[in-house]
Amino acid sequence: MSEVDSRLVLDALVAEGDELDALVAEHDWTTATPAAGWTIAHQIAHLAAADANVVAAIRTPDAFGTVPKDSDLVAAEGAATPRDVLLEQWRSGRAEVVAALREIRQEQGFPWFGAEVTAQLMAPLRLMETWAHGQDVFDALGVKRNPTARLQHVAFLGVTGRTLSFYAAELPIPQEPFRVELTGPDGEAWAWGPSDAAQRIRGSAEDFCLRVTHRRSRAETGLTAVGDDADTWLDVARVFL
Known part of the structure; x- marks a missing residue:
């Protein structure tokens, strides 16, 4: 994508x-x-x-x-x-x-x-921040939020923020390619990275966005990882320093 x-x-x-x-x-x-x-x-x-x-x-x-x-x-x-x-x-x-x-x-x-x-870059960054801080408000009020296709832009930042995630955690930057496969709110498939990559992340787009913006812990999502580096990424994932 x-x-x-x-x-x-x-x-x-x-x-x-x-x-x-x-x-x-x-x-x-x-x-x-x-x-x-x-x-x-x-x-x-x-x-x-x-x-x-x-x-x-x-x-x-x-x-x-x-x-x-x-x-x-x-x-x-x-x-x-x-x-x-x-x-x-x-x-x-x-x-x-x-x-x-x-x-x-x-x-x-x-x-x-x-x-x-x-x-x-700034356009999706403003969208991501509005969505993330908006999630805090939804959570504070106990209001269920209906995910939309706008999550694609937040997910894109999450994917491109992989290097940042490892850097911020003071871990070696993996050189192996990654594959991220997410399911959008309407069941659509969103994917980044080569289809044959050994390091893989799968799950819902909403869970991925909640994780990379630190609005949910990894345990609170249904995200799965294949490969040691992918597993580590889910632990340290972020889109901002």
Whole structure:
């Protein structure tokens, strides 16, 4: 499965944000979420700040180095903002980040934390983060989430994050090819890697996405691994440092 046009991912990002928006608009933002010390307000504040950072990185790249890097502090400051103000900031920021990513070439680079990224990568990154923090909110409220085909973009980041996973765990980077075979929400088959690879991961796309975003432990998923390196990957899988 190859990379997807970022413009299509942006459509999915809009839908992901709208789904979370509809949920949080109906509930108390002081509700604690699974992230230690973070309420729903903290989750929304974090997403709003991250969107603002993307816009700043694209439109004023020379000033990006001054962006605050302490996510807990930024989330706490945002969470103290009146709810209606924070909600409007998040809504307008979501629209701005999509507009900014649509304005530039997919391959155009801009600064990000510790690296340079492109619109083609940032689009699924924003989708992944919106989905992952949204999962915290769904879990906090005890609301069952219906998985969608948007998970394909999160899964793609999980697959491409294999090297990062081993690096972050301070383990040798496997050189052998891997095969990842996932079942999408509607029963569709999503696969990455050579079909004859000895190292293999299988399971539902939702479980894989929950695992690589650290929203579920490996034991809480139905994912299976064939091969020692694949087995280790499921233990250390991640999509962010």
